[in-house]
């Protein structure tokens with residue numbers, strides 16, 4: 001089978017499309033014929049050895065895919081050969097076939113778009129868990145989303161609006177803010193030109209926001225915490241801006257505020273029932289058209305490098321997809 005192989009840590013230029021042996025299915029595992037896979041920021045880190053999980057070399061990157069079940073390992077009963085499914089595998093998705101732990105493979109309805117299926121679970125799953133469980137977002141709350149046109153950011157904008165919040169989108173370009181407008185944001189901050197805290201004050205008449213969704217960190221983290229209203233919640237999603245910011249705890253004390261960690265992948269493992277309920281809710285919103293995933297870039301497997309470059313150069317809007325089979 002063809003697969004993108006990482007034999008040396010570094011940028012996407014170190015990766016190569018190769019013909020390799022199809023992976024062997026063990027007990028409790030599932031083999032999927034991949035139809036589509038999507039890029040997540042972690043893919044840009046894992047190939048550089050900068051992610052918390054460091055697979056042994058050589059490995060096939062790609063955390064998330066959709067396709068059809070081709071083989072079931074011993075003890076797997078919740079899937080059938082030929083069934084459409086998604087895999088949240090961590091690695092292995094940028095290939096024609098992948099083997100994953102069966103607990104990370106979920107069936108999807110027939111007729112569901114493989115591109116959408118490959119790209120919605122992490123983005124919407126993370127944002128739904130963050131907003132509903134970790135922030136307790138309520139109708140009428142004001143939600144500030146940083147990196148609002150990225151994979152998880154755009155999902156947070158859509159879900160925030162759907163959950164009844166007023167959404168302030170913050171991003172680095174006009175084009176990105178336009179995407180956030182289409183997803184339901186009603187106020188906009190271009191932080192490459194405007195001061196985040198000043199603009200939040202203006203937009204909220206000095207009150208601040210109830211919830212901050214922050215997948216960027218870096219120099220935006222402290223102004224974002226300072227922009228919280230009394231009792232606000234600051235969601236620590238990720239550090240796409242590089243480095244890990246340090247938070248002066250007095251800011252939380254002064255605002256009666258909380259900083260809340262969000263680690264969706266760990267939550268899915270620790271609370272499978274809660275994660276299944278969240279997944280059902282998201283599937284129902286997708287089926288009814290209340291969520292409309294924004295996929296702007298699709299590349300064939302042979303052009304995998306373009307997907308990595310789109311994310312790492314901060315150009316991507318919404319999700320970037322790799323199409324592997326029809």
Ligand SMILES: NC(=O)c1ccc[n+]([C@@H]2O[C@H](COP(=O)([O-])OP(=O)(O)OC[C@H]3O[C@@H](n4cnc5c(N)ncnc54)[C@H](OP(=O)(O)O)[C@@H]3O)[C@@H](O)[C@H]2O)c1
Nearest residue numbers: 040041147150151152171172215238239240241262263264
């Ligand atoms: N906690 C969890 O469970 C969880 C789950 C999924 C993802 N994440 C994290 O969330 C973050 C975003 O992931 P994603 O897959 O949505 O990525 P993405 O689609 O690439 O979005 C990242 C966003 O970060 C902003 N950004 C700021 N500085 C950047 C830089 N130097 N390089 C790239 N982007 C930069 C960009 O928006 P602007 O240009 O508008 O600033 C971009 O849209 C990552 O840190 C990821 O690890 C966490």
